[in-house]
Amino acid sequence: MRSHLAVVAAAAALAGAAAGYLLSPSPGTAGTEHVSFAPAKTRHVALNMPAQDRAKAAALGYNLFDVDPDEDEIASLPKGSQALLWVGNTTCGGFGMTEDAFADTVRRLARNPRVYGWYLSDEPNPAECPDIVAQIRRRADVIHRYAPGQKAFASLTDWTMTPLRPSATHLDLIGLDPYPCRTDDRGCDLRAIDRMVGQAVKAGFPKSMMVPVFQTFGQSCNEGDRNWRLPTAGQLRSILARWNALLPKPAFDISYSWGRQSEWACPTLADSPALQAVMKEHNTRRLGPAPNAPATPPRDTPPRDTPSAPAETPSPCTTVS
Numbered sequence: 001m002r003s004h005l006a007v008v009a010a011a012a013a014l015a016g017a018a019a020g021y022l023l024s025p026s027p028g029t030a031g032t033e034h035v036s037f038a039p040a041k042t043r044h045v046a047l048n049m050p051a052q053d054r055a056k057a058a059a060l061g062y063n064l065f066d067v068d069p070d071e072d073e074i075a076s077l078p079k080g081s082q083a084l085l086w087v088g089n090t091t092c093g094g095f096g097m098t099e100d101a102f103a104d105t106v107r108r109l110a111r112n113p114r115v116y117g118w119y120l121s122d123e124p125n126p127a128e129c130p131d132i133v134a135q136i137r138r139r140a141d142v143i144h145r146y147a148p149g150q151k152a153f154a155s156l157t158d159w160t161m162t163p164l165r166p167s168a169t170h171l172d173l174i175g176l177d178p179y180p181c182r183t184d185d186r187g188c189d190l191r192a193i194d195r196m197v198g199q200a201v202k203a204g205f206p207k208s209m210m211v212p213v214f215q216t217f218g219q220s221c222n223e224g225d226r227n228w229r230l231p232t233a234g235q236l237r238s239i240l241a242r243w244n245a246l247l248p249k250p251a252f253d254i255s256y257s258w259g260r261q262s263e264w265a266c267p268t269l270a271d272s273p274a275l276q277a278v279m280k281e282h283n284t285r286r287l288g289p290a291p292n293a294p295a296t297p298p299r300d301t302p303p304r305d306t307p308s309a310p311a312e313t314p315s316p317c318t319t320v321s
Helices: 004-009 051-059 071-075 099-109 132-146 191-202 233-246 273-284
Strands: 043-046 064-067 082-090 115-122 151-156 173-176 210-215 252-256
Touching: 043 273, 071 082, 082 099, 082 132, 099 132, 115 132, 132 151, 151 210, 173 191, 191 233, 210 233, 233 273
Parallel strands: 043 064, 043 252, 064 082, 082 115, 115 151, 151 173, 173 210, 210 252
Antiparallel strands: none
């Protein structure tokens, strides 16, 4: 499987664009005529999943899979599922393909009904690489031109979001990845979710564009930093309920992570039958707010200052080879 950590270590993001791609379509309106397998229901994807685990994941209600833009791999996905195609960069790293190659790939898969969308960037940081905004926009415009209805998606973290606003990037959907369960706290600070959603709203993103990223990983057996811990089943239920209160009907949601990552994530969802049972319940029927998980923090309780360490945040789409 691909290694997005290699992308982080790659040279700086490609500069320049092939002429003729900048079309400036309306952001977030990539058509509705694309074949949809479940138009009224939220799709569910778990990242870092080896091919041999897809049938098991489908039995848990996962019906969207992040894969490379390969026709054979797309065709091999479980029945009734679709593909979110990874073609992006991580933070300020280089993209996996040139803009010309990307445009050719989009044209090739534009009429494939099993392609849901394109994962264009993972935690882009415009403060460090201002050109990333234009690079994402050019790729989103290619999708809107050649594959109307397929989605242009990027996952954002708590770095500055305003430069990535819809009118600047032309994205259709964005992921938000607050991880509330840290090793320095026995509980989980659910207000981290509220803060990141509020940050995205302030940056100009409507809630209809937002995709929740659920924490289904810890860092007790990985080789890198040990900042997060695997939530318990009860804590995961509270995380899901808080997201459900804030974003009750997202286009899709993300479980990070299914598989282990030597640097960032261990243990993960694949290691925990208890968490898998919670996600199956969530995926097969939407969970309502838990009685002990209010939609917003109490007014008389100041938000807890949860340390934010973007440079240490594990990338949701980083995959171990």
